[in-house]
Amino acid sequence: MKVLIIGGVAAGTKAAAKxxxxxxxxxxxxxxxxxxxxxxxCGLPYYVxxxxxxxxxxxVNTPAKFAGLTGVEVLTxxxxxxxxxxxxxxxxxxxxxxxxxxxxxxxxxxATGASPIVPPLPGMDLEGVFKLRTPDDxxxxxxxxxxxxxxxxxxxxxxxxxxxxxxxxxxxxLTVTVVDLASQIMPNIFxxxxxxxxxxxxxxxxIRVLTGNPLEAILGSGRVDAVKTGMGTLSADVVVLxxxxxxxxxxLADSGxxxxxxxxxxxxxxRTNLPDVYAAxxxxxxxxxxxxxxxxxxxxxxxxxxxxxxxxxxxxxxxRYPGALGTGVVKLPGLNAGRTGLTEAAAKAAGYDVETALxxxxxxxxxxxxxxxxxxxxxxxxxxxxxxxxxxxxxGAVDKMVDIAVTGLSMGAKLEDFSNLDYAYAPPFSTxxxxxxxxxxxxxxxxxxxxxxxxxxxxxxxxxxxxxxLDVGLQPSIQGAVRIDLASVNGPLEGLDKDAKLLLVCAxxxxxYFLQNRLKYFGYTNTRVLEGxxxxxxxxxxxxxxxxxxxxITAVKALGFLFDKRTPDKFNGRVITRNGKITAEEQKVIAExxxxxxxxEVTMTTxxxxxxxxxxxxxxxxxxxxxxQHGLETGGTGSQVRxxxxxxxxxxxxxxxxxxxxxQEIHEKFYEGYHGIKLPHKFKIAVGGCPNNxxxxxxxxxxxxxxxxxxxxxxxxxxxxxxxVEQVCPIHVAKVVDGKVVIDPNICNxxxxxxxxxxxxxxxxxxxxxxxxxxxxxxxKVAQGLALEKVFTSREEVLATxxxxxxxxxxxxxxxxxxxxxxxxxxxENVQEQLLKDDLLSRKEENLAAQKHLKGGATC
Numbered sequence: 001m002k003v004l005i006i007g008g009v010a011a012g013t014k015a016a017a018k019x020x021x022x023x024x025x026x027x028x029x030x031x032x033x034x035x036x037x038x039x040x041x042c043g044l045p046y047y048v049x050x051x052x053x054x055x056x057x058x059x060v061n062t063p064a065k066f067a068g069l070t071g072v073e074v075l076t077x078x079x080x081x082x083x084x085x086x087x088x089x090x091x092x093x094x095x096x097x098x099x100x101x102x103x104x105x106x107x108x109x110x111a112t113g114a115s116p117i118v119p120p121l122p123g124m125d126l127e128g129v130f131k132l133r134t135p136d137d138x139x140x141x142x143x144x145x146x147x148x149x150x151x152x153x154x155x156x157x158x159x160x161x162x163x164x165x166x167x168x169x170x171x172x173x174l175t176v177t178v179v180d181l182a183s184q185i186m187p188n189i190f191x192x193x194x195x196x197x198x199x200x201x202x203x204x205x206x207i208r209v210l211t212g213n214p215l216e217a218i219l220g221s222g223r224v225d226a227v228k229t230g231m232g233t234l235s236a237d238v239v240v241l242x243x244x245x246x247x248x249x250x251x252l253a254d255s256g257x258x259x260x261x262x263x264x265x266x267x268x269x270x271r272t273n274l275p276d277v278y279a280a281x282x283x284x285x286x287x288x289x290x291x292x293x294x295x296x297x298x299x300x301x302x303x304x305x306x307x308x309x310x311x312x313x314x315x316x317x318x319x320r321y322p323g324a325l326g327t328g329v330v331k332l333p334g335l336n337a338g339r340t341g342l343t344e345a346a347a348k349a350a351g352y353d354v355e356t357a358l359x360x361x362x363x364x365x366x367x368x369x370x371x372x373x374x375x376x377x378x379x380x381x382x383x384x385x386x387x388x389x390x391x392x393x394x395x396g397a398v399d400k401m402v403d404i405a406v407t408g409l410s411m412g413a414k415l416e417d418f419s420n421l422d423y424a425y426a427p428p429f430s431t432x433x434x435x436x437x438x439x440x441x442x443x444x445x446x447x448x449x450x451x452x453x454x455x456x457x458x459x460x461x462x463x464x465x466x467x468x469x470l471d472v473g474l475q476p477s478i479q480g481a482v483r484i485d486l487a488s489v490n491g492p493l494e495g496l497d498k499d500a501k502l503l504l505v506c507a508x509x510x511x512x513y514f515l516q517n518r519l520k521y522f523g524y525t526n527t528r529v530l531e532g533x534x535x536x537x538x539x540x541x542x543x544x545x546x547x548x549x550x551x552x553i554t555a556v557k558a559l560g561f562l563f564d565k566r567t568p569d570k571f572n573g574r575v576i577t578r579n580g581k582i583t584a585e586e587q588k589v590i591a592e593x594x595x596x597x598x599x600x601e602v603t604m605t606t607x608x609x610x611x612x613x614x615x616x617x618x619x620x621x622x623x624x625x626x627x628x629q630h631g632l633e634t635g636g637t638g639s640q641v642r643x644x645x646x647x648x649x650x651x652x653x654x655x656x657x658x659x660x661x662x663x664q665e666i667h668e669k670f671y672e673g674y675h676g677i678k679l680p681h682k683f684k685i686a687v688g689g690c691p692n693n694x695x696x697x698x699x700x701x702x703x704x705x706x707x708x709x710x711x712x713x714x715x716x717x718x719x720x721x722x723x724x725v726e727q728v729c730p731i732h733v734a735k736v737v738d739g740k741v742v743i744d745p746n747i748c749n750x751x752x753x754x755x756x757x758x759x760x761x762x763x764x765x766x767x768x769x770x771x772x773x774x775x776x777x778x779x780x781k782v783a784q785g786l787a788l789e790k791v792f793t794s795r796e797e798v799l800a801t802x803x804x805x806x807x808x809x810x811x812x813x814x815x816x817x818x819x820x821x822x823x824x825x826x827x828x829e830n831v832q833e834q835l836l837k838d839d840l841l842s843r844k845e846e847n848l849a850a851q852k853h854l855k856g857g858a859t860c
Contacts, residue, residue: 004103011284013066028073033078038060040057047139048169089104107314114298123218126224128148152176154239158187162240178207188343192457194337215227215243216228218239231629249283268323339392341389357455360533361439364396376392378442386413415447418437454528471483474506496524512533572612573623574635575627590612608645641670649689652690670685677806691751702776702785708769709752716760731751733747768793770792775820783818804840808822
C-alpha cells in the first residue's frame with residue numbers, strides 16, 4: 001500500500017509513524033512545504049520567554065532522524081499545489097528547484113495544518129511585526145526583542161497563543177498590551193464572566209487588556225512604532241499578530257473536495273468525500289463529541305489523536321474518531337485556565353436545559369503550604385443531570401480538574417456518577433473530598449433546591465439589585481452590607497422579615513450556603529447565595545453613604561486612591577501619566593472618567609500625575625476598569641518605586657537629552673518592572689533635560705540630569721577682550737585668565753550653552769552625558785541630593801545605576817526611612833562606591849526574593 005501524507009507537524013508525522021509500526025512494508029511518503037517537521041508549535045511562546053533555550057529543543061525530530069526512526073520517506077520543501085483524486089496524483093512544487101513533481105498514492109492523508117491570519121490592513125509588512133506559528137517565527141521574535149531592546153509590545157488577539165505570547169514577552173521585561181476585537185478574551189472558549197475574571201487578573205499583573213477594540217493599522221516608517229486601534233493609538237516596539245488561523249487548503253479549491261470555511265469535511269473515519277482521501281489535524285472539520293455538530297478543533301492534542309486513529313483505520317483496525325470536546329489549558333502569570341465541553345452559550349444553542357454552578361474550592365488541603373483555590377464553573381443538563389462542561393481557573397493544577405471532566409463527558413456521565421469516586425488524596429495533592437466532586441455536589445445541591453443562588457452573570461446583570469446584602473464572611477469586607485456572625489445565628493435575624501429578599505455573601509460561597517441552610521430552617525423564604533462570593537465577584541451595595549473602614553482606605557491606597565478627609569467615602573484617584581505627557585485622546589478619557597465616576601474635577605500633582613477628584617468608594621473599580629479599557633491605569637502610591645517625573649527636555653530649547661524617551665524607559669523598567677517590590681519607603685525618580693533643574697531632580701530620591709561637558713581647546717583661544725564664551729555662561733563660571741578662557745570643571749554645571757559660541761572654535765567640542773543625583777528629598781524634611789562623581793555617557797549605564805540604587809535601598813535601607821536617610825547613614829562615599837560597581841546586581845535575585853519591608857514607611 002502506498003500512502004502519501006501532505007504535512008509534517010503533528011497529525012502527519014503521527015499517522016506516518018503509526019502506519020510504519022503497524023506494517024513495516026507499507027510505503028509511506030511524507031511531503032511538507034517547510035524544512036522542519038514534527039516541531040513543538042505549542043512551545044513557541046515559551047521559547048520567546050526564554051524558558052526554552054535553543055531552537056533544537058523545539059524540534060521533536062529532524063527529517064533525517066524521523067526517517068531513520070520510522071522508515072518514512074520525508075521530503076521537505078515540497079508544497080502541494082494540486083490534488084487529482086481521479087488519477088490519484090498530487091502535484092507539488094519543489095522550492096529548491098522550482099520544478100513541479102508528481103506523487104501517486106493508494107491513500108492520501110491531508111495534514112496541511114493552518115496558517116496565521118494576517119488582516120489586509122496597513123503596516124502588516126513593517127519590521128517588528130510577527131506571527132507565532134513556526135520555530136523561525138519564535139526565534140525571529142526573541143532575537144528582534146533583544147537586538148532592538150524593545151520595551152513595548154502589543155499582542156493582537158486574546159486567545160490562548162496571544163495570551164501565552166503576552167506572558168512571555170512580559171517575562172522578557174516588556175510592557176505588554178493585548179487588544180482584541182471581541183467583547184472578551186478567549187471568546188467561545190470561556191464564558192464571559194470567567195473571561196472577565198481572567199482579564200482583571202492579567203491587568204493586576206501589569207498586562208493591559210483592551211477588548212472590543214479593533215485593529216485599524218500598524219504604524220511606522222520601515223519599523224513598527226505604534227498600533228492604531230479603535231480606542232486610540234498605542235506605542236509599540238514589537239507587535240505579535242495572534243488573530244486566529246486559517247486552514248492550509250487553498251490548493252484543494254478545484255479538487256472537488258468538500259470544504260466548509262476552508263476546512264476539510266470528514267466523517268467519523270476521517271474520510272473526505274473523495275475516494276481514498278483523508279484529513280486530520282488543523283485542516284480537518286471533525287464533530288463535537290457531545291452534540292455531533294461539526295467542530296473545528298485546531299489543537300495539537302486533537303491532531304495527534306486524529307493522526308493515530310487514521311493510521312489505525314488504514315491499517316485495518318475497526319476504530320473511529322468520536323469527535324473533539326474543545327479541551328484546552330493555558331498558563332498565565334500567576335493563573336492557569338482550563339476548559340472542556342460546552343460553554344453555557346453553546347450548550348443552550350445545542351438545545352440543552354442548562355444549569356450551572358460557579359464555586360471556589362480548595363485545590364489541596366488548606367493548611368498545606370502553597371495551597372490555593374480552584375474557581376470552577378460546572379455545567380449540566382437540568383432534567384438529566386448529564387455533565388456538559390467545565391471551566392477552571394486557579395494557580396494550581398487546573399488540568400487535573402479538566403481531565404476528570406473529559407473522562408466524564410466521554411463516558412456520558414451524570415453528576416451523580418462522580419459521588420464517592422475514590423480519587424487520590426494526600427494534603428500536598430488534593431482535598432479529602434476531591435475538588436471536582438465538591439463542585440459536582442454543589443451543582444447537585446442547586447439542582448435539588450437545597451442551594452438557591454445567583455450566578456455571577458445574574459449578579460452582574462442586576463438581578464440582585466432589590467436584595468439586601470448580608471456579609472457573612474469571616475471578616476467584614478463589603479461596604480454598607482449587613483454584617484452577620486454565622487456562629488451566632490440561632491434564630492430569626494433581628495430587623496429582617498422572613499420574606500425579605502436577602503443576598504448572602506462570603507468569600508467563596510460556602511458560609512453563605514451554611515447561613516441559607518439555617519435561615520430556611522427559621523422560616524426565611526427568599527434568600528440567595530452569591531456563587532463565588534467576593535473572591536470572584538465585585539460586590540457593592542448601591543447608594544451606601546456609610547464611612548469607609550481603615551482597612552478599605554489602606555486597600556485602595558495601594559491602587560492609587562487617597563481618601564478625601566472631608567467626606568465619608570470619597571477618594572482622589574491618581575492616573576499614571578508615565579512621563580508627564582499624555583495624548584489628547586487620553587485627556588478626553590480622563591475627563592470623561594472624572595464626570596462619570598468622580599466629581600468632574602481633575603487636579604495635577606507636583607509630580608505631573610493627574611488626580612480625579614471625589615470618586616465614591618463604590619466607583620473605584622468601575623473607574624479603574626474604564627481607564628484600563630483605554631490604556632490608562634491608576635497607582636503611584638506606597639513604599640515602592642513611584643511613577644517617573646520628567647521635564648519637556650525632548651522639545652525644550654535647553655534640553656540636552658530625550659527626557660520623554662528616557663523617562664518612559666525608566667518607567668517601564670522600574671515603576672512597572674519593579675511593581676510590587678517592597679522598599680523601606682517611597683522611591684521617587686526625576687529626569688531633567690538640563691541643569692536648569694525644572695523638575696528638581698536633585699530633590700528626588702534619584703535624579704538624572706542631561707549634561708554637555710565643554711572641552712576647551714586652548715590653542716584656538718585668541719583671548720578676546722570680550723569673550724563670547726564668558727558672556728554666554730549663565731552662572732559666570734567661564735573666565736578669561738591670562739589671555740585664555742578657563743572653565744572650572746568643579747563649578748561648571750555642564751549646561752552646554754557655551755559650546756559653539758566662540759567664533760574661533762575654541763569651545764566647539766563637548767561630551768554629552770548624564771549626571772545622577774542620589775538622596776534628595778522634599779517635604780517635611782528637605783535634603784539636597786548629591787551628584788555621583790562620574791558623568792555617565794550611555795543610557796545603559798544610567799539604567800544600571802538606577803537599578804543598583806533601588807537594590808541598595810531595598811537591601812540596606814531600614815524599613816521606614818527614606819533613601820536620603822540611607823545615604824546619610826551609610827555615607828555618601830560608601831553608597832557611591834557600591835553604585836559604581838556591579839556587586840548589587842549579582843545579588844539581585846536573592847535580594848528581590850527576601851521577605852522585607854512588608855509595611856513600608858510611605859503613608860501616601
